[in-house]
Amino acid sequence: MKFEVLTIFPEIIECYIKHGVLGKALNKGIVEVKVYNLRDFTSDKHKKVDDYPYGGGAGMVMQIEPFYNAIMHLKADEKPRKLVLLSPQGRKFTQKLAQKFMEESKAMVLICGRYEGIDERVKAFVDEEVSIGDYVLSGGELAALVIIDSVVRLIPGALGDELSAVEDSFMKGFLDYPHYTRPEDFKGMKVPEVLLSGDHKKIALWRKRQALKNTLKNRPDLLKNLSPEDMRILKELC
Numbered sequence: 001m002k003f004e005v006l007t008i009f010p011e012i013i014e015c016y017i018k019h020g021v022l023g024k025a026l027n028k029g030i031v032e033v034k035v036y037n038l039r040d041f042t043s044d045k046h047k048k049v050d051d052y053p054y055g056g057g058a059g060m061v062m063q064i065e066p067f068y069n070a071i072m073h074l075k076a077d078e079k080p081r082k083l084v085l086l087s088p089q090g091r092k093f094t095q096k097l098a099q100k101f102m103e104e105s106k107a108m109v110l111i112c113g114r115y116e117g118i119d120e121r122v123k124a125f126v127d128e129e130v131s132i133g134d135y136v137l138s139g140g141e142l143a144a145l146v147i148i149d150s151v152v153r154l155i156p157g158a159l160g161d162e163l164s165a166v167e168d169s170f171m172k173g174f175l176d177y178p179h180y181t182r183p184e185d186f187k188g189m190k191v192p193e194v195l196l197s198g199d200h201k202k203i204a205l206w207r208k209r210q211a212l213k214n215t216l217k218n219r220p221d222l223l224k225n226l227s228p229e230d231m232r233i234l235k236e237l238c
């Protein structure tokens with residue numbers, strides 16, 4: 001899968017993608033990330049990308065020309081790609097949308113604005129407008145990284161044999177169970193006995209109970225379409 005990112009801060013993207021799962025996926029050739037500086041698509045000597053908003057108001061708005069020139073440059077190869085604009089006004093990004101992007105797109109262009117936003121006319125050239133959540137960021141770059149990271153985790157082989165995105169909590173419809181590792185006793189804080197028992201059936205049941213308990217407490221909205229067995233466990237918790 002190929003990601004092309006349009007931004008005035010390429011170093012934000014370039015720094016993050018070198019590490020962790022993403023770095024390994026890049027080294028394996030499972031994913032490719034190309035970052036383009038919008039200032040390289042300006043036509044003035046100052047590489048200006050913003051201007052005052054028509055109609056007045058605080059702050060600056062990013063001009064359409066650099067976005068248009070960059071998008072036309074990418075489209076010159078006539079390869080299919082999904083163009084996604086990151087924006088506070090976008091539709092909510094979820095694990096389900098990450099799965100859809102992974103399944104449907106061989107290449108994605110992630111368009112990152114800054115300032116108070118971008119000229120509305122850019123939206124004529126994009127396929128989707130997406131927001132990663134109901135909070136205000138300073139630009140689209142963090143949102144682009146969230147999308148890249150969550151989509152790459154879903155690509156078969158990206159996590160390596162020992163891990164699987166299918167196990168990711170949001171894939172199962174509820175939150176994760178608690179995790180512990182050595183030491184067994186840290187300043188009197190002990191690992192739950194059941195995890196030391198070697199009884200895999202008991203451990204699985206304990207983990208399911210804990211996951212449902214965590215979900216009931218922090219994200220009851222996720223508790224839909226439970227299996228009869230999970231519903232029985234949940235009722236015991238109430």
Ligand SMILES: CN1CCN(Cc2ccc(Cn3ccc4ccc(-c5n[nH]c(N)c5C#N)cc43)cc2)CC1
Nearest residue numbers: 086087113114116131132133135137138139140143
């Ligand atoms: C008078 N108006 C002036 C604008 N504000 C709204 C506003 C508009 C842009 C910005 C900064 N910004 C610029 C590009 C850009 C892309 C994505 C995001 C973003 N934020 N949160 C998410 N989940 C995001 C995502 N994905 C933010 C961005 C901040 C606040 C309302 C009042």
